[in-house]
Amino acid sequence: MGKLNRWLCLSLAAILSVSLVLPAQAADPLAESFASFLIDAETSDAPEIELHVELYRTDSSGAFQKDDAVRYSCNINRVAGDTSFFIQPKANGVWVEVDYLTDLNKDGVYEMLDGETHSICDVMTPDGQLSPWQGTTYPLTNGQTYILSPDTLLARGQEVLKARNTQGSGQTLPEAGGTLPGVESVLYLVSLHYPSSSDQEEYVLSYYLRIFDSVIIPSDVPFGSWYYDAVEYALEEGFFFGTGADTFSPNGTVTRAQLAQILWRLGGCQEGEDPGFSDVAPSSWYYQAVAWCAQEGLMGGSGAGFLPDNPLTREQLALVLYQYANYAGLDTSRTQSLIGFSDGVNASSWAREGLGWAVANGLLSGYSDSTLRPGNGISRAELAVVLRTFCQTMVVS
16 A cells, blocks of 8 residues: 555546556456446436545654645546445455545645555455455455445545544644535545456556535536535526536526526426517427516516527516515515615616615625626526525525
8 A cells, every 4th residue: 555556546547437457468367357346326427527636645753744746637437316336346355445535625636645554545344344444455255246335435434534634633634624524525436456366466446436415516516616505406406407518607697598497497387378579489498487487477578579598687686586586475575775885876776676685685795895786697606596595595484
């Protein structure tokens, strides 16, 4: 478990989500088939993601210090919902190692430990449990299937985070002392080792795993960002979908049609009468949503059109949510004057009542320069935050 081996595990897993490295002219016929690792997940993918990993080793005092760093791109096996990992050795002597790559200060750089006298990782025991490494590895039974559960990994990940962030734990890192990040920040590196007795080489299969609760969070929504929890909530509720295979586009704009679709989902996806807008065709993906919103008086048009592709502004959002709150029978009595904002007078007359309600209920807030910027557009991340606040503090109350 020295320097070469620690970086070997990283370099192997950097190639693919499943990586097998064979010595030149491998003599062992089991070199390519010594074990299998299967993932059974409700939702899964394996995008290629760039990682920045720093390796920590102990100094003369026994404290962990940063010693090396590497950047590389690799595939990450991401799972959400009901999940199980299955490991089956197909040779004698196969053993399993689990490393925990943490991001204590939430800067996007992962920490990995190395050392001969510390519990820097876990190994799987013969009964299928994970145990802190104490210098001993445990060969698993050839042909037996071992189940590694996400709950086990998450529990150990939480313990590792706490140990690395606590003084005197034996695993304390220089970054310790800040707010403990959530277990979602941990990246799991599962390595299957096969020390061959026929050619005296060691073969390794390595897998990166990231575990989410119910939905996979796109990579452009960094853990620890001010909108992470809100985006997770919005994805879980089906208010949003990603903009690509692994993107959410948090800074992207929101259109009027998109807000209509969200309100329609929030209202139970009910049918509405033909809205009669010249720019809303019956074949458009937002037709039913616009029809219902117009029927219930939640959103109107401009002239004969709805302007579905126009960017949504902050004051438009405030008014629409205010009208939805009235439609749903929610308490809309709480309000606040806009006089405290230097640009409050710039708010459109039709939006002031909704803006006062939105500000009073924490849905919208001003900026550091005391402006409200009612005519500004709203980003996808900002809307996710507003929706989460609205649903959790008002709709459910």
